[in-house]
Amino acid sequence: YEKVTAVVGIHDLKKRRRRSDRIRVKSYHDHPDFNYRTFQNDIMLLRLEKEVELNKNVKRISIPTQEGDIKPDFVCSVAGWGRLSFEGEQSTRLMEADVKIMNNTECKNRWKKTYSASEMMCVYGHGGSCKGDSGGPLVCGDIAVGISSFGDRDACNSRERPEVYTKISAYLPWIRSIIANVK
Numbered sequence: 001y002e003k004v005t006a007v008v009g010i011h012d013l014k015k016r017r018r019r020s021d022r023i024r025v026k027s028y029h030d031h032p033d034f035n036y037r038t039f040q041n042d043i044m045l046l047r048l049e050k051e052v053e054l055n056k057n058v059k060r061i062s063i064p065t066q067e068g069d070i071k072p073d074f075v076c077s078v079a080g081w082g083r084l085s086f087e088g089e090q091s092t093r094l095m096e097a098d099v100k101i102m103n104n105t106e107c108k109n110r111w112k113k114t115y116s117a118s119e120m121m122c123v124y125g126h127g128g129s130c131k132g133d134s135g136g137p138l139v140c141g142d143i144a145v146g147i148s149s150f151g152d153r154d155a156c157n158s159r160e161r162p163e164v165y166t167k168i169s170a171y172l173p174w175i176r177s178i179i180a181n182v183k
Helices: 104-114 168-182
Strands: 005-007 022-030 044-048 075-080 095-101 120-124 137-140 143-150 163-167
Touching: 044 168, 075 143, 104 120, 104 163, 120 143, 143 168, 163 168
Parallel strands: none
Antiparallel strands: 005 022, 022 044, 075 095, 075 137, 095 120, 120 163, 137 143, 143 163
16 A cells, blocks of 8 residues: 555546645555455545645545435435446546435345445436446535445446445444544
8 A cells, every 4th residue: 555645636637736636645444344245344544644735626525423324316426537437448537426315225125135224325327436436435415425335247327236335424433433543
């Protein structure tokens, strides 16, 4: 992870403007119970080498303050530099799409045992995440509520297998414990 960097304030990866656009990751904290096969506990916190400079392109975003579900059909947005289609090119421009929250029962019916309603949430819509977007945000209003985790192996934005996000609110105690020990 010594070569991992965070990209901040950039919409086009080909247009690098300042040295502060990319910040090295100093350390990381992956969830101790992460499971590579089931994607349970698919969450990681990164500590950057320096503080991010806030400006017109870089703002703070909140995370939930308590556990809870987002109402089904609520419109949220996703963003990333992933592929534009399943076999397509990786995007160099930050792409964003509106998606809707799927109810837990429907998601469980689609993903069966793979889906855990207490730790995950599904989204659906005309756009969304694709290969290369994992780890990207699901933002509802001005709060980051989810982290792109997995989807259909054979298609992006599949009707049969909706995109699954790690539910940030389920991990608030773990997040707080990491932050408390870092300061």
